[in-house]
Amino acid sequence: MKYRSRTDIFASILQSANSNKGVGITTIMYKSFLSHYQLKKYLSIMLENDLIKLEEDEHLYRITEKGLRFLQLFSNINELIDTTKEYNV
Template sequence: MSQIIMKRQKQPYRHKQEIMYLMLDAARSPKTRTRLLYESMTSWEQTNEYAKELINYGLLSYNITEGTYITTEKGLKFVQLYSSLKEKLE
């Protein structure tokens, strides 16, 4: 009987700005913390840490009654600029 051992692929290193971009891009429409976690491919700790930081910068807002995050106008501008820069560098 043969065994198949699956190796977990390591996530390549991502800069802080890349993670912030992914979270803000995901939150263009209201998202729960769990959805942000999945769509930005971050851990629970990273999601919490970056969400707090993005809120402090005014790039992300949290709706307490719905339990969702949404990207602010300032955050949308960051997403556009980051996306544009990324395209130019590729």
């Protein structure tokens, strides 16, 4: 797998958590291709910044409105920049 930026990883986690029912940490781990240790570090940052929320009684993560906005902006930026081409930079 190629190198992913922090922004790419945040988007991957948010896409994994984009479910009305919420998702567990194991599901996010597998869908985002992160270890438990890595995911916990990213989730901590994302919880502090209100991109994702934890339903503690159910142990499920859900995306927030701010997280949905992040995903929309991320998608818009990726549409503007064609990342499928290889550049010699």
